Amino acid sequence: MATDYISTRGNAPALGFSDAMLAGLARDGGLYVPREWPHFSKDELRAMRGLSYTEIALKVLSPFIGDEIAPATLKRIVEESYATFRHPAVCPLVQTDANEFILELFHGPTLAFKDVAMQLLARLMDHVLSERGERVTIVGATSGDTGGAAIEAFANKDRADVFILFPEGRVSPVQQRQMTTSGASNVHAIAVKGTFDDCQGLLKDMFNDHRFRDEVALSGVNSINWARVMAQIVYYFTAAASLGGPDRAISFTVPTGNFGDIFAGYAAKRMGLPIDRLVVATNDNDILARALATGEYSTREVIATTSPSMDIQVSSNFERLLYFASGGNAQEIQGYMDSLKQSGAFTITPETLKAIRADFAAGSSNMEATAQTIRSVWKDSGYLLDPHTATGMKVSRSQAASAVPMVVLSTAHPAKFPKAVEQASGVVPALPEWLGDLMDREETFTVLPSDLKLLEDYVLGRARAAR
Numbered sequence: 304m305a306t307d308y309i310s311t312r313g314n315a316p317a318l319g320f321s322d323a324m325l326a327g328l329a330r331d332g333g334l335y336v337p338r339e340w341p342h343f344s345k346d347e348l349r350a351m352r353g354l355s356y357t358e359i360a361l362k363v364l365s366p367f368i369g370d371e372i373a374p375a376t377l378k379r380i381v382e383e384s385y386a387t388f389r390h391p392a393v394c395p396l397v398q399t400d401a402n403e404f405i406l407e408l409f410h411g412p413t414l415a416f417k418d419v420a421m422q423l424l425a426r427l428m429d430h431v432l433s434e435r436g437e438r439v440t441i442v443g444a445t446s447g448d449t450g451g452a453a454i455e456a457f458a459n460k461d462r463a464d465v466f467i468l469f470p471e472g473r474v475s476p477v478q479q480r481q482m483t484t485s486g487a488s489n490v491h492a493i494a495v496k497g498t499f500d501d502c503q504g505l506l507k508d509m510f511n512d513h514r515f516r517d518e519v520a521l522s523g524v525n526s527i528n529w530a531r532v533m534a535q536i537v538y539y540f541t542a543a544a545s546l547g548g549p550d551r552a553i554s555f556t557v558p559t560g561n562f563g564d565i566f567a568g569y570a571a572k573r574m575g576l577p578i579d580r581l582v583v584a585t586n587d588n589d590i591l592a593r594a595l596a597t598g599e600y601s602t603r604e605v606i607a608t609t610s611p612s613m614d615i616q617v618s619s620n621f622e623r624l625l626y627f628a629s630g631g632n633a634q635e636i637q638g639y640m641d642s643l644k645q646s647g648a649f650t651i652t653p654e655t656l657k658a659i660r661a662d663f664a665a666g667s668s669n670m671e672a673t674a675q676t677i678r679s680v681w682k683d684s685g686y687l688l689d690p691h692t693a694t695g696m697k698v699s700r701s702q703a704a705s706a707v708p709m710v711v712l713s714t715a716h717p718a719k720f721p722k723a724v725e726q727a728s729g730v731v732p733a734l735p736e737w738l739g740d741l742m743d744r745e746e747t748f749t750v751l752p753s754d755l756k757l758l759e760d761y762v763l764g765r766a767r768a769a770r
């Protein structure tokens with residue numbers, strides 16, 4: 304029997320996989336999490352060695368989905384999703400030092416790790432919606448990469464209208480074009496006058512406005528959606544299988560913003576993967592590193608950096624970690640979230656903090672250190688890092704020495720951030736041939752203030768017109 308999904312705030316109905324996927328945010332404002340973690344024995348993990356990415360994906364995903372999607376259908380969906388990747392290994396590992404590896408997650412259509420989950424999510428949603436004869440309105444918030452990946456995956460799908468909120472002037476020109484040039488009639492890119500936190504706050508407010516939510520059949524593609532996190536768990540298993548797991552522990556450093564990617568690593572650990580350290584790497588927006596050091600989760604003004612996708616203060620999936628670290632105490636989580644809404648801060652209890660520190664370490668890298676890392680890795684290894692991956696690399700290399708292999712997640716291709724990469728290394732990273740004309744394509748987008756009512760009216764008008 305597959306698990307069902309419960310809300311971190313304990314006040315929403317438990318749902319099966321398909322309903323949780325279509326719901327996005329739980330109706331009590333919480334995030335869906337599996338009630339039970341599937342578990343893989345050492346023998347089952349050993350049997351993953353030598354398997355392809357899609358074969359491991361099927362093993363990892365199936366227990367979360369259960370019998371809601373027929374095995375042959377799931378196999379087809381997984382194979383089609385990863386056939387869009389330009390590398391035969393899908394997410395290959397590259398060795399950069401004796402005990403250091405880079406997990407390249409950027410070989411998908413939009414050159415960021417978001418494609419790994421989004422390609423799958425779009426196909427899973429399309430399948431479930433077709434079976435039910437339903438249609439949804441997807442609203443997404445992005446600091447740059449989720450938006451492009453969602454638009455690429457959902458463009459021209461006839462069961463979804465897609466509205467992507469991005470912070471005006473705070474994404475790279477390549478990221479912006481990936482969102483504004485699709486030409487698809489079911490896609491709407493909206494530049495919001497504000498930060499990513501404003502965009503994500505507006506999105507959550509839309510979910511919490513139940514009248515609006517029901518009227519447009521609102522659904523989400525951010526890592527609010529459990530299925531996004533689920534898909535990201537897979538590459539922790541493929542990396543471990545390549546490096547001799549489970550007979551060798553492995554550590555991971557993850558450039559972190561909304562905490563979805565590293566939470567997927569935590570999930571993999573809960574599922575039996577021997578992970579030694581999970582290292583949270585933040586940029587100048589170092590709220591998570593501060594929270595782990597002090598127990599005070601306290602928001603500050605968002606700083607615009609050279610790794611814009613991580614310019615986040617309100618880190619959505621941290622709520623999922625708090626839930627598990629507190630032993631599933633929904634009341635404690637509701638208290639944290641109330642305090643965050645009222646004062647922009649909360650204090651983690653000593654017990655919960657202790658549980659978090661048992662699995663996680665953290666560090667941050669400022670813009671200068673990140674540029675220096677791009678420069679030195681290029682000079683020493685001839686490997687060109689994007690600024691997000693460089694943030695991870697800098698933090699990883701600042702950790703105490705260990706005999707355990709360290710895998711740094713490479714979350715984006717350097718060509719998405721050419722200015723920062725060129726300034727740091729002197730090298731201009733070229734876009735791949737299939738995106739060669741991106742910067743010449745015609746843009747279509749709307750600029751709106753950070754105002755819930757105006758946004759809801761905009762979405763409602765267009766969603767109605769599409770029906």
Ligand SMILES: Cc1ncc(COP(=O)(O)O)c(C=O)c1O
Nearest residue numbers: 448559560561562563564612714
């Ligand atoms: C390139 C890149 N790196 C890292 C991150 C941080 O990932 P997460 O939000 O899952 O922590 C993001 C955005 O999410 C991103 O786009």
Ligand SMILES: N[C@@H](CCOP(=O)(O)O)C(=O)O
Nearest residue numbers: 445446447448449525526612
């Ligand atoms: N960095 C992200 C922010 C949203 O993250 P998500 O994983 O919750 O979708 C982005 O690039 O948009």
